[in-house]
Amino acid sequence: MEPLSDRWVAALQACRPTDCDLDQARSVILARARQEEPTAGRRSRPKRRWIVAGGVIALGASLAGTAQLVTAGEDSSGVTPDGTRLGQIISAHTSSAQKWGVRVTGQHEHCIESWQGNGGGGVCSADWTTPHPHPTMSVSAWQERGGGPPSRSVGLATVIAPAGRAVEVVSYLEAQPTTIPIEDLPGVHHGAATIQGVDFDVWGFVAPYHFEDEGEPPQPPTFTVRFAPR
Amino acid sequence: MTSTAARQDEVVRVQEPVAELLFRERYAEMVGLAVVLLSDRTAAEDVVQDAYTALFRHEASMTDQQSAAGYLVRSVVNGCRSFQRRKRTAERYAPPAPTSEASAEAAASARRDALRVVEAMQRLPDRQRIAVACHHYLGLDRSETAEVMGISVNSVKTHLRRGIRTLAQQLEEEV
Numbered sequence: 228m229e230p231l232s233d234r235w236v237a238a239l240q241a242c243r244p245t246d247c248d249l250d251q252a253r254s255v256i257l258a259r260a261r262q263e264e265p266t267a268g269r270r271s272r273p274k275r276r277w278i279v280a281g282g283v284i285a286l287g288a289s290l291a292g293t294a295q296l297v298t299a300g301e302d303s304s305g306v307t308p309d310g311t312r313l314g315q316i317i318s319a320h321t322s323s324a325q326k327w328g329v330r331v332t333g334q335h336e337h338c339i340e341s342w343q344g345n346g347g348g349g350v351c352s353a354d355w356t357t358p359h360p361h362p363t364m365s366v367s368a369w370q371e372r373g374g375g376p377p378s379r380s381v382g383l384a385t386v387i388a389p390a391g392r393a394v395e396v397v398s399y400l401e402a403q404p405t406t407i408p409i410e411d412l413p414g415v416h417h418g419a420a421t422i423q424g425v426d427f428d429v430w431g432f433v434a435p436y437h438f439e440d441e442g443e444p445p446q447p448p449t450f451t452v453r454f455a456p457r
Numbered sequence: 458m459t460s461t462a463a464r465q466d467e468v469v470r471v472q473e474p475v476a477e478l479l480f481r482e483r484y485a486e487m488v489g490l491a492v493v494l495l496s497d498r499t500a501a502e503d504v505v506q507d508a509y510t511a512l513f514r515h516e517a518s519m520t521d522q523q524s525a526a527g528y529l530v531r532s533v534v535n536g537c538r539s540f541q542r543r544k545r546t547a548e549r550y551a552p553p554a555p556t557s558e559a560s561a562e563a564a565a566s567a568r569r570d571a572l573r574v575v576e577a578m579q580r581l582p583d584r585q586r587i588a589v590a591c592h593h594y595l596g597l598d599r600s601e602t603a604e605v606m607g608i609s610v611n612s613v614k615t616h617l618r619r620g621i622r623t624l625a626q627q628l629e630e631e632v
Contacts, residue, residue, distance in 0.1 A: 231593055231621045235628055238570035239594045243489030244498070252484060252502065256509045 475525045476516040480509055483526070486595070487533050493590045494537040496575045504540055508532035530595065530605050534587055541583065577627040585620030588613055 484505065491501030512519075512529050519525040578586050584606065591602040592613075603613045 231589075231625060234570065235574050235624070236593050238574040239493060239590070241571040242492045242575060242594065243486055244492070245485070247485045247488055247502075249481070249484060252506055252509075253480065256480070256506050256513060 474516060475519055475522050476509070476513045478522065479512065479525055479529055483529070484509070487529065490530070490590055490594055491533055491537050493575055493578055493594050494534070494586060495540060496579045500540055501537075504536035505533055508536055527604065530591070530597075531607075534591070534605055538583060538587075574624070574628065577624050580627065581620050581623060584608075584612075585616045585623070588616035589620040589624065592617055 487505045487508065488498075488501050491504045492498055495501050495504070508529055511532055512525065515528070516525070519528065578589065581589065587606055588602055591597045591605055592599070597605065599610050599613045599617070602617075603610045606613065608616075
């Protein structure tokens with residue numbers, strides 16, 4: 228058998244990535260494992276109990292930082308015969324005049340652009356071109372140190388999805404340290420909006436985020452969300 | 458390492474859940490395997506995460522690390538094959554995504570050889586590609602490759618011989 232030359236064997240070996248985000252991967256894997264557990268008996272779905280109607284628009288206005296998941300549209304992006312979707316777009320922006328950070332990472336996009344806001348707003352986006360029935364993404368928004376006086380803040384993620392397409396939290400990485408009991412926060416909100424004539428469902432996820440002005444701020448709360456199964 | 462320290466290390470390793478150990482030590486390697494088979498980093502991570510999801514779910518039935526590792530590799534390989542089938546179906550209904558090519562080109566500037574060999578791998582038939590990836594990327598011997606693929610050792614030899622010959626021809630032509 229002709230051997231494969233050392234050059235190409237080395238090239239194959241070089242395919243092992245060195246930039247895997249193990250924390251992110253672990254969170255997705257564990258979330259999927261939980262989602263796929265047999266449903267015999269009572270299934271614990273703590274995030275769902277927070278879902279209440281309305282309120283997200285006012286909430287968004289008062290907290291100013293948002294991260295959005297916008298789809299390119301069911302029609303334009305195409306739906307494959309097995310029901311998976313192609314061509315979704317993640318978009319995140321901030322509109323606050325203060326310093327806000329937004330980070331969006333996705334598991335199914337080809338292109339990830341991280342962006343951190345510094346007033347005035349901005350956008351990061353990525354195309355989702357891999358068919359997947361339940362794409363997940365992680366979103367977080369937080370007020371950066373130096374962007375305002377409060378040492379007590381919240382993390383907020385707003386997800387905009389096509390009307391009728393529910394979004395659910397599959398994992399939540401809590402910021403440390405936190406001083407606001409999660410029970411005291413609104414948690415998950417659900418509302419609706421019409422943007423440029425298109426109906427969307429709007430989902431807001433809120434979590435405590437506390438840090439002092441001294442020292443490095445902790446990692447902000449991060450929600451991993453996905454479209455709920457149809 | 459002293460023998461006492463070695464034993465302590467061994468104790469720690471034995472106590473660590475096998476799925477967690479395999480995740481920490483082999484996640485990146487499995488992503489690389491899926492990249493070789495799919496030429497798509499995002500899809501590779503998706504497939505590998507699904508494989509680990511199954512591993513975590515079935516961890517209780519895993520008797521040892523070796524069998525769990527074998528299960529993991531088979532899950533990744535089978536996941537890649539399933540993904541390829543779905544992708545071929547999807548491609549019949551939708552044009553290729555332009556961003557895929559763009560991101561591939563970006564990767565090429567950093568690791569041109571790796572990209573070329575992965576691209577050449579994509580032109581191999583499924584079984585040849587898997588055999589070459591298991592043997593030359595994972596470093597499995599022929600019998601281990603046969604176990605992963607669920608075929609005989611002689612079949613593995615045949616797929617390897619044909620795959621490497623085709624691969625070498627393609628790559629040499631491009632040089």
